[in-house]
Amino acid sequence: MIAWRGDDPPPTPEQLAAYADGELDGRPECAALRQHIEAWLAHHPEADAEVEAQRRLAQLWQASSPPEPSEAAWNDVLAQLEQHAATRPAAPARLGLFGKRALAAGVVAASAAAVWLTLAWLKPPAGGEVARQGPPRPEVRPQPVPPRPAPRDVEPFPVATADEVEILSIQGADTGTLVVGEPPVRGPLVLVAQGEVEVTRAEPEVRMGSAGPPMIWAPLANERDDP
């Protein structure tokens, strides 16, 4: 075990939780961190309570596992799935690399043909002068073909809701540009109020950044007595 030195930084709560979860076991790249945490725990027995609390929560979780549905309920679901499988239209086969290249080549060839036909139609017939009766036709330039989006291998997630967005950190320069709201915005944009945001951890550079005002300026609980 690595000897603990008093000036070593303590593990973060997240690292401690990962240790209790066994996430550091059997991973050579995490061996040093695991030893560091074990050494720290040996000198901080009070932290055992935190690890123990995590284990008790896991125990409660396992004890409350939902009961399985009846076999009849499963059979109903399976029957619906088999019906779905039988009736769904045949999915288009995915294009391999060769297929994608062939498709791209086809698109380019079709576009080139369309441009060539357009230019040929605009070009005066060979073998004689043709007096122009009207104003000159505008020059037609071939438009670039937008690339086709690549097929996706996961179902697209429709729209992110407010709950699905978690701001993990924000740089000082960005604090003035953060907008919080619920799309679609159909009226005046209501900005987030103080009571609607819980500041769990604020880094000094966010609170004291010189590039602009902080996102939220409200005294934290431990600062309320400050002058």
Added chain:
Amino acid sequence: MVVITAACPPVPSDEQLLARLARGDRDSLEELFRRYRALAYRVAHRLLGNEADALDAVQEGFAKALTHLPGFEGRSTFKTWLLRVVSNAALDLGRRRGRREAVSLDAVTGTERERIDPRTLDDPAAGLERADLRRLIDQALATLPEAQRRTFVLHAEAELSYRAVAEVLGISIGTVMSRLYYARQKLRAYLAQWVKV
């Protein structure tokens, strides 16, 4: 004495079943369903809180997985991919039906207010308490932001490693660690009102 040995057929891998399913083998669908239905159901139940909605989410999730199967390239395991689709389906269903709003904190009964010691939870006679505990934990889960709830359920119920959870959700392992930490803090704070945790 005559000893009869029967050759046990090898269990097909997920990849083999998926390949057969792509060729139209319906038995493979049933095998895949049997293999993952319980896991998918438990995850959906934790996210939705009741059997009927959880079964609907499992059905919807498997149906979507079938529809999108041609796009599954095997960059992740079928299990993690399926859990992603099923948990998406469960959360979509929860939003559509507003199920979470239906959970009332007043539903906590007097029985639940009695302290439940996890050390006694292995007692088979504690069936009623387990149901109460399940409802309590369901209510505690409902207090979490959706991202934390989903992360915690995938880790705690599906027993996915941090790396696998990160893969399912398309986030970093650091984000998984952060979400799990805050989820546990909130769950413990809520549960501590009624149980020793």
